[in-house]
Amino acid sequence: xxxxxxxxxxxxxxxxxxxxxxxxxxxxxxxxxxxxxxxxxxxxxxxxxxxxxxxxxxxxxxxxxxxxxxxxxxxxxxxxxxxxxxxxxxxxxxxxxxxxxxxxxxxxxxxxxxxxxxxxxxxxxxxxxxxxxxxxxxxxxxxxxxxxxxxxxxxxxxxxxxxxxxxxxxxxxxxxxxxxxxxxxxxxxxxxxxxxxxxxxxxxxxxxxxxxxxxxxxxxxxxxxxxxxxxxxxxxxxxxxxxxxxxxxxxxxxxxxxxxxxxxxxxxxxxxxxxxxxxxxxxxxxxxxxxxxxxxxxxxxxxxxxxxxxxxxxxxxxxxxxxxxxxxxxxxxxxxxxxxxxxxxxxxxxxxxxxxxxxxxxxxxxxxxxxxxxxxxxxxxx
Amino acid sequence: xxxxxxxxxxxxxxxxxxxxxxxxxxxxxxxxxxxxxxxxxxxxxxxxxxxxxxxxxxxxxxxxxxxxxxxxxxxxxxxxxxxxxxxxxxxxxxxxxxxxxxxxxxxxxxxxxxxxxxxxxxxxxxxxxxxxxxxxxxxxxxxxxxxxxxxxxxxxxxxxxxxxxxxxxxxxxxxxxxxxxxxxxxxxxxxxxxxxxxxxxxxxxxxxxxxxxxxxxxxxxxxxxxxxxxxxxxxxxxxxxxxxxxxxxxxxxxxxxxxxxxxxxxxxxxxxxxxxxxxxxxxxxxxxxxxxxxxxxxxxxxxxxxxxxxxxxxxxxxxxxxxxxxxxxxxxxxxxxxxxxxxxxxxxxxxxxxxxxxxxxxxxxxxxxxxxxxxxxxxxxx
Numbered sequence: 001x002x003x004x005x006x007x008x009x010x011x012x013x014x015x016x017x018x019x020x021x022x023x024x025x026x027x028x029x030x031x032x033x034x035x036x037x038x039x040x041x042x043x044x045x046x047x048x049x050x051x052x053x054x055x056x057x058x059x060x061x062x063x064x065x066x067x068x069x070x071x072x073x074x075x076x077x078x079x080x081x082x083x084x085x086x087x088x089x090x091x092x093x094x095x096x097x098x099x100x101x102x103x104x105x106x107x108x109x110x111x112x113x114x115x116x117x118x119x120x121x122x123x124x125x126x127x128x129x130x131x132x133x134x135x136x137x138x139x140x141x142x143x144x145x146x147x148x149x150x151x152x153x154x155x156x157x158x159x160x161x162x163x164x165x166x167x168x169x170x171x172x173x174x175x176x177x178x179x180x181x182x183x184x185x186x187x188x189x190x191x192x193x194x195x196x197x198x199x200x201x202x203x204x205x206x207x208x209x210x211x212x213x214x215x216x217x218x219x220x221x222x223x224x225x226x227x228x229x230x231x232x233x234x235x236x237x238x239x240x241x242x243x244x245x246x247x248x249x250x251x252x253x254x255x256x257x258x259x260x261x262x263x264x265x266x267x268x269x270x271x272x273x274x275x276x277x278x279x280x281x282x283x284x285x286x287x288x289x290x291x292x293x294x295x296x297x298x299x300x301x302x303x304x305x306x307x308x309x310x311x312x313x314x315x316x317x318x319x320x321x322x323x324x325x326x327x328x329x330x331x332x333x334x335x336x337x338x339x340x341x342x343x344x345x346x347x348x349x350x351x352x353x354x355x356x357x358x359x360x361x362x363x364x365x366x367x368x369x370x371x372x373x374x375x376x377x378x379x380x381x382x
Numbered sequence: 383x384x385x386x387x388x389x390x391x392x393x394x395x396x397x398x399x400x401x402x403x404x405x406x407x408x409x410x411x412x413x414x415x416x417x418x419x420x421x422x423x424x425x426x427x428x429x430x431x432x433x434x435x436x437x438x439x440x441x442x443x444x445x446x447x448x449x450x451x452x453x454x455x456x457x458x459x460x461x462x463x464x465x466x467x468x469x470x471x472x473x474x475x476x477x478x479x480x481x482x483x484x485x486x487x488x489x490x491x492x493x494x495x496x497x498x499x500x501x502x503x504x505x506x507x508x509x510x511x512x513x514x515x516x517x518x519x520x521x522x523x524x525x526x527x528x529x530x531x532x533x534x535x536x537x538x539x540x541x542x543x544x545x546x547x548x549x550x551x552x553x554x555x556x557x558x559x560x561x562x563x564x565x566x567x568x569x570x571x572x573x574x575x576x577x578x579x580x581x582x583x584x585x586x587x588x589x590x591x592x593x594x595x596x597x598x599x600x601x602x603x604x605x606x607x608x609x610x611x612x613x614x615x616x617x618x619x620x621x622x623x624x625x626x627x628x629x630x631x632x633x634x635x636x637x638x639x640x641x642x643x644x645x646x647x648x649x650x651x652x653x654x655x656x657x658x659x660x661x662x663x664x665x666x667x668x669x670x671x672x673x674x675x676x677x678x679x680x681x682x683x684x685x686x687x688x689x690x691x692x693x694x695x696x697x698x699x700x701x702x703x704x705x706x707x708x709x710x711x712x713x714x715x716x717x718x719x720x721x722x723x724x725x726x727x728x729x730x731x732x733x734x735x736x737x738x739x740x741x742x743x744x745x746x747x748x749x750x751x752x753x754x755x756x757x758x759x760x761x762x763x764x
Contacts, residue, residue: 099481372445
């Protein structure tokens with residue numbers, strides 16, 4: 001396998017972007033990535049997208065996006081893995097470059113969620129249709145059950161959950177691309193309206209539009225496009241039971257643990273080597289579960305991390321310096337690419353007010369459904 | 383890049399399979415492929431599927447299918463490229479094995495179309511939403527325009543179109559997996575009800591349920607799983623303008639030509655070396671355009687091929703020996719894999735009454751939308 005690098009990135013801001021269509025968002029992010037690398041010809045495109053068919057009546061995104069980018073002809077593959085679609089698109093692009101089949105591959109993610117569809121119902125199609133969605137459960141309910149299980153097993157409190165939101169909004173306030181660029185106070189979170197007990201509004205990521213893109217090439221060609229390439233050192237992708245009820249431990253995200261194990265093994269590192277991470281905080285409880293499954297904290301102790309500052313800027317392992325899904329926003333198909341971009345910028349020293357000083361190894365973890373899929377990328381400054 | 387082989391296949395019959403759900407269909411085909419190779423552990427799965435979100439309210443097919451196959455944990459990626467989803471899933475699986483990242487990868491396709499959705503409207507989401515579908519056009523209309531353009535440019539007649547259906551039904555009558563296992567007469571086709579002028583009912587592929595799966599591994603490991611591996615010698619994937627109106631020549635499928643050019647180049651062969659082919663006859667006119675774009679006949683002369691026997695069993699280049707989409711059926715996400723299976727069986731000498739004697743090199747061509755995407759695989763008996 002050839003070694004692979006990320007050489008440039010592009011991203012729209014995240015938010016309710018009424019003025020932009022699905023294709024507009026894609027073209028904005030993709031063009032920025034290509035211009036940053038001074039490239040006008042590529043071999044292949046991957047488009048991570050969960051549900052444009054349901055959201056805006058548009059499937060077949062590969063050729064559509066290639067066409068609107070002015071690149072009709074190029075290979076263009078749409079990849080779907082619910083909210084992990086972006087991360088899986090990045091992995092697919094990595095494999096195409098690693099194989100030697102292509103040299104320049106654009107990995108992108110895009111979602112347009114605010115055009116009128118019943119968003120919660122569309123997202124619920126990422127759950128098990130026969131044993132979950134059909135019976136009316138949606139994702140706030142599924143993650144509420146995960147939160148309850150975590151509370152029961154490990155003593156996690158409402159306040160523990162709230163600290164995750166406080167931390168991520170603190171980070172997101174420093175991110176010009178974030179949907180909610182403002183801090184929130186602990187009591188504000190704890191008094192926000194109840195969505196699905198114990199998950200309150202400010203413990204849930206928002207509905208967002210947005211797109212993100214990164215350009216990949218063989219590591220040994222990377223200097224043609226940038227003086228600061230970032231190597232993809234490890235990739236891990238894993239699945240778990242689709243239905244939450246089928247998991248051995250509701251409070252433990254085993255797909256996250258397995259995807260991390262695979263990525264660490266490929267990278268030849270362990271969790272202690274990671275200096276900055278983006279993890280999938282679609283709900284505050286998810287971040288707590290993810291940092292446990294990634295091995296950043298012992299199992300059951302994730303609940304303390306945000307409060308003690310361990311995962312805040314300046315802490316031992318800053319998590320979601322971008323603001324995370326909570327504050328930056330969560331256009332589901334774009335999220336995995338946006339996470340990789342935050343780590344890319346951190347490792348290049350381009351993260352501005354959010355910069356983790358001296359970060360050399362970072363990790364991005366992107367999850368689908370209630371954790372039925374997870375993909376982890378370990379990135380390294382070279 | 384490592385050389386890659388197909389070592390086994392599994393497939394449901396195609397048709398209106400009321401008794402089987404989306405997941406049932408997948409598991410039946412995947413299990414057959416695994417059992418044929420005597421394998422109970424694989425590294426990765428690709429699921430080609432166009433629109434299960436719209437057809438049956440289910441996205442996130444990767445983990446769902448891995449789970450129901452009893453393989454939760456394994457990497458599992460859903461790939462969508464409209465009616466070329468299966469072909470693109472095969473290409474993705476090829477790249478993963480070629481890269482060295484995985485040894486045993488299952489490439490599958492599945493679609494459940496008969497569960498009550500408005501099929502024509504769902505399929506139309508593979509067209510350009512803003513410039514085509516929104517204004518009410520669906521695929522019979524788009525292909526009718528291609529047919530009209532071909533008639534005008536090359537003198538193609540209603541009878542030329544009808545001969546394609548006659549030939550493919552003649553082939554499909556010999557295929558135990560085909561949805562319509564019966565011959566049709568020329569006059570029957572020409573008197574069938576009009577769908578979108580000049581396309582009559584028997585010139586259109588049907589609405590189908592079905593699934594198909596092939597198992598890939600490095601060529602140098604193939605003998606562990608079968609005594610008759612089939613090598614993937616060339617792969618080509620190309621896109622074109624999404625909207626039909628944006629093409630330079632409505633009667634010519636440029637994505638098919640470009641995908642073939644890429645596959646031939648990689649395989650080091652030309653169209654004359656192909657001894658059996660499956661092409662994307664979603665409508666009769668599509669087969670005529672495809673055999674021209676693939677270089678089997680000169681441009682403008684595809685209209686004669688079925689009538690003269692050139693593309694029939696016993697002809698110089700038998701096309702759609704399986705019955706094609708027309709007679710075998712067209713569960714859209716499964717089609718690309720089913721095409722590869724027909725060629726796999728032909729090259730192994732397993733095609734029974736449909737056998738093309740002595741075939742050593744075969745080709746499968748799978749198309750999305752009105753030709754905005756096309757993927758070609760060149761397979762070879764080794």
